[in-house]
Amino acid sequence: MWWTRLKALIVKELLAVLRDPKGRAILIGPPIVQLLVFSYAATLEVTNVDVMVLNRDNGHWGQELVERIDGSPTFRSIAFTDDQNEVRDAIDRQRAIAAVEIGPTFSRDIEAGRPAEVQIILDGRRSNASQIVSGYLGRIVGTLAADTPAGERTASETIAVVARNWFNPNLTYQWFMVPNLVASIALLIGLIVTALSIARERELGTFDQLMVSPLRTHEILIGKLIPPMMIGLFHITVYILAAVFIFGVPLRGSLFLLYGSAVFYLAAVVGLGLFISALSMTQQQAILGAFLFMVPAMLLSGFATPIENMPTWLQPVTLVNPLRYFLVIVKGVFLKDIPLAEVVRQTIPLCVIALVTLSAASWLFRRRLE
């Protein structure tokens, strides 16, 4: 008997989303946009930047440095000038992110074995990119220094650094980003679909209709819980397939662990969605509420910036964010073979969040009947 009722509700919930053109758009639009934007556009790598060179040195070493910068694939174009004012202007108008200024005594100093200097002027308004460009330029200058007579003489005394990146040998940006997206898309879809579901019924007046039916409160909650979880799992699957077959991200861990923990993650997300939904009177409020949660949740998850970088007073806030835990699992399953114990350790907080949000939602739900 209860199963007949519940099944009817679940089928109805799925149909309500799929048959509504707006509902379908939510299921298809944001996932595609997110996949394209984050994996292609929102890259943190610095390529295609323009630099300017002011070479006041007439010797061999100045020429050599310019050629090495020119040969680096990072820089799209190099402009030459011999006017200090032009450098200022180029940085000011963002025609160049950095300018390299080589002094008139550069070659002479090198040949004479004296310390030689190169000045790099960076656009501090673009702090992140400037830092990276500064790193690139520093490395180019460093290799040049090693090739100078003085450098060659001291080669035996210096330490050579050999960097090797584990898990992502070429630091391919998409290997980092696409697994992150698997977690964030489930958050986005799970939250919006659930947040809308009760608010929509309330707006249409069908909510009373549900409440006078023999469905019990917990049945309504379960019926509202399962369909968004199914939709969330579907999106997770599509993203995993895209990660493996389109972006070539290695899948080194156990899919079973990934899906197992995803169920708890989705339960936590949907619990939050139900809570927001029970609070809102209209669909508009529900959407706003969902975004009000989602934007900080993304920023405080370790998605783009590591949690360890956040101030210590802010770090505890991330503990209630389900995305934080699931990100560890997804990245772990993709890039390294994350062990079961670690997955369990990250899943327990997810269970707790799910329990709390679902109980809060059901409490709020009952209270609304008063």
Add this chain to the structure above:
Amino acid sequence: MTDEPFVRISGVVKRFGKGAPALDHIDGEILGGRITGLVGPDGAGKTTLIRLMTGLMLPDEGKVDVLGFDTAKDPAGIQASIGYMPQRFGLYEDLSVQENLDLYADLRGLPLAERTATYDELLEFTDLKRFTSRLAGKLSGGMKQKLGLACALLRKPRLLLLDEPGVGVDPISRRDLWKMVENLTASGIGVVWSTAYLDEAEACDGVLLLNEGKLLFAGAPSELTGRVADRVFKVSGVTGRRRETLARFLDKDGVVDGVIQGEAIRLVMAPGATPPSAPSENAGVTPQATVTPPRFEDAFIDMLGGGPGGHSKLAEAQKPFANESGKPVIEAHGLTKRFGDFTAADDITFDIPRGQIFGLLGPNGAGKSTTFKMLCGLLKPSAGEGRVAGFDLRRDAAEARNRLGYMAQKFSLYGDLSVAQNLNFFAGVYGLSGERKKERTQLMVEIFGFGRLLAMSAKDLPLGLKQRLALACAVLHEPEALFLDEPTSGVDPITRREFWTHINGLVEKGVTVLVTTHFMDEAEYCDRISLIYRGRSIALGSPDDLKKQVADAACPDPTMEDAFIALVQRSEERQAAA
């Protein structure tokens, strides 16, 4: 006042998307100094026509001339000299009465020097003087409409367009509003009053009757009712089961339309036909058919070719509920609901025996919905108890809910789901499965003629079919008790007849019905009525009882509305005396 009409509508067609046009070749005139009723059920095209007159929208074909201006060429000229009150009062609910007036005065460019006098006059006229600092959202339905009217009258318009001003307004405020508008016409203003209530139509000086985008009639209401003069009969003295008698009457040749009217039956006969004789179960009383003055609705139905038959396939398929115990099916004992320090329903007590229709009658906000919601388990009472089919709503809510069917005011179906999916869903949540589910849904499809519409989304159905689908979903599980919240407000009279034929049939089989309505005609279908006003039940009895209570020399045969107004006034006098 000139004889030149204020509005001339010629050959107007307006389409929205595909399908039948919203307005289909409408011609009509609106004269100054008169109230012209724009009459028709929801979806007939009333609002569209009004918006065309304001110049906010242009017709696809034909043209509309307002006060000598063509709406297509000079909408600004029109808008300066009309007053328009949209359906959902164009008021800002978070502003006070005074701030709303100020805002509209600014928008309308009313000179500062004239404001004091104009405000004074309008507030006096609308009796809102005491409430100037109250938020518009906190006003009652009637007061909101009065304020809306005041805002529309700030710059004395020559033409006043009122879109359904009578919706959500209690009968007393409605009479006030009507009197105000009548006063305006005396000074030569032309008024358009759109309505779905046919009793309002009767009071207009002229009407344009719309149905499904077509103009059915233009002229004086008496001219329309004239077509059924001497054909309307009131059969009184019917003893025993008058609903069954009505059903049999309706299936007879020559009967155009028939409804229950208190203890009597009202019949509209075809020209030349004589009213059928009612069976006389009680030898002492002989049913008598007397000619009675026709109403607008009688004529409307006659014009549409008569109402449906009296036979309900739905009721036929219904298994009868035996009345063994004699216990009431729905009981309310001292039901009270408080929201903070506001008592929305105060000590409401009644019971409904099996196979009866009980009505909760009252204006919006009086507490009838609160009472209704407590009885179907949507609200927890602050005190008192409610029972359905013997189950306490607090302890055995799920058991009680299994036995009740619910139909909400706005036909709350799932609009994006198809007809078949809606039926399947409601069958499922009421625990029907397998053979029985198939059998019941199949039956509904047959009875209500959903055959070709099964794949259509519920939201795309015309209003009448939506109402049928809502009824089908509510009775799928053969409930003992039916809860109907304003079930037929705004639907066309034919659909309303059909609906009540089903309900009457089900009641004959022992289904018990609780209905809320602010529709006075609908109240007459009930066996008993509780009049709810300001949270309290101020009168309880059969419609005829209530009418008898207020009958006096001045008004020997009061209508339900007269009874309502008199009873409310009496209750207020008693309150004042206490």
